[in-house]
Amino acid sequence: MRRWKALLAASLLLLPGTAVVTAASPAQALDNGVGRTPxxxxxxxxxxxxxxxxxxxxxxxxxxxxxxxxxxxxxxxxxxxxxxxxxxxxxxxxxxxxxxxxxxxxxxxxxxxxxxxxxxxxxxxxxxxxxxxxxxxxxxxxxxxxxxxxxxxxxxxxxxxxxxxxxxxxxxxxxxxxxxxxxxxxxxxxxxxxxxxxxxxxxxxxxxxxxxxxxxxxxxxxxxxxxxxxxxxxxxxxxxxxxxxxxxxxxxxxxxxxxxxxxxxxxxxxxxxxxxxxxxxxxxxxxxxxxxxxxxxxxxxxxxxxxxxxxxxxxxxxxQDTLGRQGVQVAGDANQRVLAKRLSNGDVAVALFNQSSATRTVSTTAAAIGKSGASSYTLIDAWSGATTTTGGAISASVPAHGTVVYRVSGGVTGEPQAPPSATLVSVSSGRCLDVPNSNTTNGTQLIIWDCTGAANQNWVVAGQTLQALGKCLDAPTGAVPGARVTIWDCHGGTNQQWTFQADGTVRGNASGLCLDVDNNQTANGTATLLWTCTGAANQRWTRR
CATH class of the missing domain: 3.20.20.70 (Aldolase class I)
Incomplete structure (x- = not known):
């Protein structure tokens, strides 16, 4: 099990909590024989x-x-x-x-x-x-x-x-x-x-x-x-x-x-x-x-x-599955999440969660949840008990705020494929790109803060977008130097697309401007914004 935790942590690059680690000594580690399932x-x-x-x-x-x-x-x-x-x-x-x-x-x-x-x-x-x-x-x-x-x-x-x-x-x-x-x-x-x-x-x-x-x-x-x-x-x-x-x-x-x-x-x-x-x-x-x-x-x-x-x-x-895994997110944005939980008998439980305010189709694949090696897979609907088969697509029309859960069997079971993620550390300050107070309101301006590894500093790389807390890193349309960098509902626009450049800068695809720490300041709470790309230390970011 410890090996599983290490592998999962590596697949996510950095999860909340890993930046601040205070361990009790091994001799004091909890081993009381209870809570083997939740x-x-x-x-x-x-x-x-x-x-x-x-x-x-x-x-x-x-x-x-x-x-x-x-x-x-x-x-x-x-x-x-x-x-x-x-x-x-x-x-x-x-x-x-x-x-x-x-x-x-x-x-x-x-x-x-x-x-x-x-x-x-x-x-x-x-x-x-x-x-x-x-x-x-x-x-x-x-x-x-x-x-x-x-x-x-x-x-x-x-x-x-x-x-x-x-x-x-x-x-x-x-x-x-x-x-x-x-x-x-x-x-x-x-x-x-x-x-x-x-x-x-x-x-x-x-x-x-x-x-x-x-x-x-x-x-x-x-x-x-x-x-x-x-x-x-x-x-x-x-x-x-x-x-x-x-x-x-x-x-x-x-x-x-x-x-x-x-x-x-x-x-x-x-x-x-x-x-x-x-x-x-x-x-x-x-x-x-x-x-x-x-x-x-x-x-x-x-x-x-x-x-x-x-x-x-x-x-x-x-x-209550005895393997004791928590479901891993294999896909998601502001509108939906897909979680996959490996089970002790080789099945995988999949949750298709619609976070939006309207009915939408939420989808994944057998490969994404760690299933392979079969021409078809059996899906059992956890709510109705109904059984269907699929060649690999796993999809459902899900009502607003609803969740469809399938138990998927068949084939060979591997690990769910979590999307890559990272913290972005400012070279000039050593502090992380942070959503202040985990405030998910559209338009929340981003700052730098001491790196904690928490979810509000964990950026999922999804295509050319950077996502935290289910929102996308966003620049205003028609941005000019000094424009605020915020989070916003993901919509696929070029103002939410970013390119990591060889010198460590992060360039906005729509504006051509770089993610910049205001006025080269290094204190907690300093705002981030867009500025003409110079390659200076306050525009360079390290992914961890």
Missing amino acids: PMGWNSWNTFYCNINEALIRGMADAMVTSGMRDAGYEYVVVDDCWMASTRDANGNLQGDPTRFPSGMKALGDYIHSKGLKFGIYQAPLDQTCAQYFDSYPGATGSQGHEAQDARQFAAWGVDYLKYDWCSPLGTINEQVTTFAKMRDALAATGRPILYSINSNSLHSKTGPQRDWGDVANIWRTTEDIQLVWNTDQINGYPMGIQNIINVNVPLAAYAEPGGFNDPDMMEVGRGTLTDTEQRSHFAMWAIMAAPLIAGNDIRNMSAATQTILKNPRLIAIN
């Missing part, structure tokens, strides 16, 4: 926030069984923030809120286990939990300074899953690695297999995590908290809609493997607002991205449509 379950936060109690959680455990969710593979019942008393007991131990959880947390865990389910709980690594930090909820303190004691308490309660949530805008990556590793080691010392879920939210924000957290945790959040919207950059400046999160999570495929998976947050399926097509895409994309399938709806009163989505056996099988 975890499946339910979490209380999306629907109930702090409005939780013992009766509610027990009712959800009951509903997991009666609804068929447990039998479909959902096993964890995770009690999120606000379960705890406002103080520790006389011995410094955590305790449940006596009003909300009068029977105590061990009794709750025993009840969940009696239903054939597993018990998950929430805590934070600093001095307070997120509800305290952001919402002034009078909950218990975090685990800072109590890691070993709290881990023993969780094990004694029968906890099977710990969500450990950083709740401060402060903290360097080294500090977070050290802090999260303390609880990792404390959990290991208990001897109880506990799935470890972390959220380093002050470090990823809009662009994905700055490292592969697979040596520290079983799953790690890749974006800020998901919101019940399709596509937005307007909530506190963070891209937390479904489409935005997909943009960030897709380029992180090389991090995923059995025991460690990217976590784009809990699902919003069944919570209203999103259309049925958008909910189906949400679930399908989480499935093919090998994301944890953690429901966030009220499962006691799910509609038939919600149950059809959440319990789809073909998509669950793709998500």
Whole structure:
């Protein structure tokens, strides 16, 4: 598996997180035997926030069984923030809120286990939990300074899953690695297999995590908290809609493997607002991205449509495949993405995702997804179960915001062919061409910034276009020296076509002008623009 990750990283040239690597020592690497496939379950936060109690959680455990969710593979019942008393007991131990959880947390865990389910709980690594930090909820303190004691308490309660949530805008990556590793080691010392879920939210924000957290945790959040919207950059400046999160999570495929998976947050399926097509895409994309399938709806009163989505056996099988691959993007632009996920039996799952606002045909080929050696291939539609055959073309008419998923069998299976990509490093400053704050609004002016390897610095070379976050590097029509360089929806115009020249400059095909760092400045945030080609250092770029 490590060889697969190295090969995939090489094929993508540079993925988000590879520029800032802080590794725990090999002796401390995570190897707890759990999370060999992405975890499946339910979490209380999306629907109930702090409005939780013992009766509610027990009712959800009951509903997991009666609804068929447990039998479909959902096993964890995770009690999120606000379960705890406002103080520790006389011995410094955590305790449940006596009003909300009068029977105590061990009794709750025993009840969940009696239903054939597993018990998950929430805590934070600093001095307070997120509800305290952001919402002034009078909950218990975090685990800072109590890691070993709290881990023993969780094990004694029968906890099977710990969500450990950083709740401060402060903290360097080294500090977070050290802090999260303390609880990792404390959990290991208990001897109880506990799935470890972390959220380093002050470090990823809009662009994905700055490292592969697979040596520290079983799953790690890749974006800020998901919101019940399709596509937005307007909530506190963070891209937390479904489409935005997909943009960030897709380029992180090389991090995923059995025991460690990217976590784009809990699902919003069944919570209203999103259309049925958008909910189906949400679930399908989480499935093919090998994301944890953690429901966030009220499962006691799910509609038939919600149950059809959440319990789809073909998509669950793709998500839970033991090979543990995350789908790799083999084609895409502002309007569509094609992801391919190699499966353990030699099949390949393919998602044809229409990001646009109108129905369109989304296509790929057997060769692009890694299939060869057969005159025909069998396609099973993951939504309908219908079977068709193809000589190599894989195509579907996909509704706006929709996703068609096929399971492709036949022939010989190799690796999906990811399009080449690179960061563009300014020779004059050593800083990277950057989409500021991952803002995908048309017309966003590009800048230089310290190289992080994140998705907003990862440029896919597609023909003569350069694409980041599903948008194209764009120059205004009729550009003159000094014109801004921006991102824009890809449309195939010559003002979005670029040529890499032998001297390291990047020339706009329409204007004949070069990509230039304004006035030869080198500071973070310096604008990029078009200027007469001179071959100076502030116009030369290194591809990494």
